[in-house]
Amino acid sequence: MTGKDVPGLLEAQSSIPQGTRINVTFLGNEDLEMRVAAAKAVKEAGFVPVPHVSARRIASAARLEEFLAALRDVGATDHVFAVGGDPETPEGPYASSLDLIRSGLLPEYGVKEVSIAGYPEGHPDIADDVLWEHLEAKATALRDQGLDAVILTQFGFDTEPVASWIREVRARGIDAPIRIGTPGPAGIKRLLGFARRFGIGANAMIVKKYGFSLTNLMGTAGPDRFINDLGALVAADGAAGDIGIHLYTFGGLSATAEWARKFQAAA
Template identity: 70%
Template sequence: MATRITPATNRAASLELIQDFSLEMTGKDIPALAEAKGHIPPGTRINVTFLGNEDLEMRVAAAKAARDLGFVPVPHISARRLKSREQLEEFLGRLQEAGASEHVFVVGGDPATPVGPYEDSLEVIRSGILQQFGVREVGISGYPEDHPDIPKATLWRALEDKTSELTEQGLGAVILTQFAFDTDPVADWIDAVRAKGINAPIRVGTPGPAGVKRLLSFARRFGVGANAMIVKKYGFSLTNLMGDAGPDRFVNDLAAVLAERTHGSQPHSGGRVGLHFYTFGGLLATAEWARDFVSGQG
């Protein structure tokens, strides 16, 4: 039975949705994270990217910095960027030494051709190496608006295979989605995930506040829909690309749609639904936006 949404219940749903949000940083963002520390709740999960222009030292240093600043580091592992099993073991070993190996996010990665033995993230998970270095929970990708280079059926099969494999290995699973501008495809996708019996927590990828042109360039790069109808729902116009845009409307609308579908923050049909912010406009700007949104000053 659908829930009747009033302004008060919508505000409550929005606050539930943003509770325990996570953020993303690169290996170069240690100073930015330190600057934003006072605006980020202690214990917040900070995902640390695995980019081609970063090396092991940068990735480990960023994960350690997140931990030392009072947050929970979630280092990324890019399967197709790994040159060997030994490189994966070295990375995990260094993370374990830094106290930053309990939570990881395993993704296929950008290279069309693997540089080493791992074709995709499932192969890394199936290797059995993760548990050897203290990993307890693994983040995996979700694509509410599909992927420009991967068929939809393949994406669904991969999601089912990965969650099944993690359950078999006794590891926790968290689904982190690509960012989106439109709430309806996200909500439909969550319905479909739960209908398949996948109850892992879902963190919906959400663009932090950033310049409109920058947001659209990232959307095109990742194949995210950015037509006139969608960006209007997000709160900006394709005819006026100046200025910044924040995710206020997206967060409020998504919270309302989920509440109407009786998902809520702790849905009866599955695990929690929360938010993961891609910090295109910077960690400080995103942290300040989240603080103001929660306090009602946004």
């Protein structure tokens, strides 16, 4: 959710199991007060807030400490997501989430677990070898600080690249839980728009596996087939470890929560 989604959170509250982790984004057009208020609302609604900390949007160490202190004051620093962020030029001293983690400030403000990004289908602006180097370095830096790690991935439509990437993560000795980014139910055009924006493959074969057709873009699509197929691949891999999903609510919190409730009930 974003800082503006508190009304949507309250609307969806009864459909979301208590204790669910809900990420709160760090958008450039929202301020500290909005982000903290959203994290507080998540906490008060009985869920676990996971506020994003966008490295390249933080102007100084003092601003980072101000944000972490404000989150701590509302009980929202146990879990955070350290992410690089969009600006091409960093606004302050943190050029990457690795720089943010290496600052050593997170545990000083009560952080116990840090989510870090994974890219099963790569990143449009970052070479694969750099992505792997940073993932390994972040996992090491968190372990050295006594912090738990969770790898939260960008979303995708195809299961084979995801399964292959999971095997590579484990082969590199990284045993952190992995949460595979999965688009919740949303309009097909909207899903494809997000895919193009983030450089995710969306060719005819992939979208067919996800369960919709490029020739009919007027409807909506859900992740049922993707999750079932990925579950089968993970179950067949005895070394996959702790694997789950993270739902991106492109179609809204209520629609995603209701889909998840029905999917679980039918399982």
